[in-house]
Amino acid sequence: MKTKRMQMRTALASLMLLLSLAVFAQEKQLPNVVILATGGTIAGAGTSATGSAYTSGQVKIEAMIDAVPNIRKLANLRGEQIANVGSQDMSVKIWIDLANRINTLLAGNDVDGIVITHGTDTQEETAYFLNLVVKSDKPVVLTGSMRPSTALSAEGPLNLYNAVAVAANPKSKGYGVMVVMNDEIHSAHGVKKMITTPVQTFQSPEEGMMGTVIFGEVEFFHKTYGLNTVNSEFSVAGVKELPRVDIVYACADVSPDLIDLMVKAGAKGIVVAGVGDGNMNAGTLEAAKRATKMGIPVVRASRVPVGTVLLKGEINDEEYGTVSSMELNPQKARVLLMMALLKKRSREDLQKLYIDY
Numbered sequence: 001m002k003t004k005r006m007q008m009r010t011a012l013a014s015l016m017l018l019l020s021l022a023v024f025a026q027e028k029q030l031p032n033v034v035i036l037a038t039g040g041t042i043a044g045a046g047t048s049a050t051g052s053a054y055t056s057g058q059v060k061i062e063a064m065i066d067a068v069p070n071i072r073k074l075a076n077l078r079g080e081q082i083a084n085v086g087s088q089d090m091s092v093k094i095w096i097d098l099a100n101r102i103n104t105l106l107a108g109n110d111v112d113g114i115v116i117t118h119g120t121d122t123q124e125e126t127a128y129f130l131n132l133v134v135k136s137d138k139p140v141v142l143t144g145s146m147r148p149s150t151a152l153s154a155e156g157p158l159n160l161y162n163a164v165a166v167a168a169n170p171k172s173k174g175y176g177v178m179v180v181m182n183d184e185i186h187s188a189h190g191v192k193k194m195i196t197t198p199v200q201t202f203q204s205p206e207e208g209m210m211g212t213v214i215f216g217e218v219e220f221f222h223k224t225y226g227l228n229t230v231n232s233e234f235s236v237a238g239v240k241e242l243p244r245v246d247i248v249y250a251c252a253d254v255s256p257d258l259i260d261l262m263v264k265a266g267a268k269g270i271v272v273a274g275v276g277d278g279n280m281n282a283g284t285l286e287a288a289k290r291a292t293k294m295g296i297p298v299v300r301a302s303r304v305p306v307g308t309v310l311l312k313g314e315i316n317d318e319e320y321g322t323v324s325s326m327e328l329n330p331q332k333a334r335v336l337l338m339m340a341l342l343k344k345r346s347r348e349d350l351q352k353l354y355i356d357y
Contacts, residue, residue, distance in 0.1 A: 113168055115160070134229045165216035208221070245271060246265075
């Protein structure tokens with residue numbers, strides 16, 4: 001009897017070992033994805049499931065992961081809390097910390113992709129910044145939500161699930177930094193927040209979305225425009241801060257002294273969110289010319305949400321020393337100018353960057 005019990009125990013131990021090895025083998029076969037959390041609505045909480053008031057960044061990343069059914073079947077996951085802010089409080093310091101952490105993680109063989117949870121207000125700016133400075137062709141995916149975690153029909157869990165699916169998918173390699181929300185995959189270059197609160201807020205009106213991800217099923221339609229990631233000349237290695245670049249919002253009878261005041265306050269570059277085709281009134285145009293003669297670059301973007309600022313339109317950029325942002329909106333034009341000003345460049349050099357990136 002004793003021998004029989006020992007045989008049964010041995011058999012049971014062998015079975016448990018085989019099951020453990022099978023589970024280990026399955027885990028090893030899954031890609032490794034790191035989720036870097038920065039806060040935002042996706043981590044927000046409110047007192048009412050049907051109210052619009054909430055506080056961003058209340059839920060930690062591990063709790064967010066555990067709240068998504070089957071997400072660990074997509075990849076071996078671990079989370080890191082980089083920051084915990086509403087994206088209206090996103091800062092250059094967090095950008096640099098985030099970029100350095102991504103580059104460190106992706107330089108190793110044990111990480112296959114990155115997901116970043118982020119508020120939607122400045123998500124397109126963070127995505128575009130990372131698109132310039134991430135030094136890997138492995139997938140980097142930003143996601144978020146328009147409804148806090150406590151809201152009725154909060155879409156954050158599915159957005160996070162789909163973002164992990166994209167980051168874990170081998171065919172996502174080489175697409176640059178992406179934004180995944182509302183079942184859509186957008187490029188960092190093309191994506192724009194177009195609507196204040198509905199879940200379909202992110203759109204790519206010029207390029208169109210790059211693909212779709214439906215309950216984890218990934219399909220790409222096309223790649224992004226412009227140089228990015230491994231093909232980008234920009235880097236944050238050793239960078240502690242970025243040059244100050246301000247934005248002037250043009251409107252009817254806008255005060256021409258705004259540019260002068262920004263220069264006096266220490267701006268190293270200025271972006272004009274111009275009317276129409278990056279236009280501005282005569283006084284502001286002369287102020288822009290004064291700034292460019294002082295060596296302060298002025299980039300013409302547009303407050304119009306869709307379209308390209310023409311190189312040879314109503315304003316002669318060569319005469320005024322200004323630069324066209326092309327299809328980049330004012331906030332992304334600012335990001336590119338901040339990075340460009342880390343070294344001395346001519347107006348022609350700057351214009352080429354806006355064409356290439």
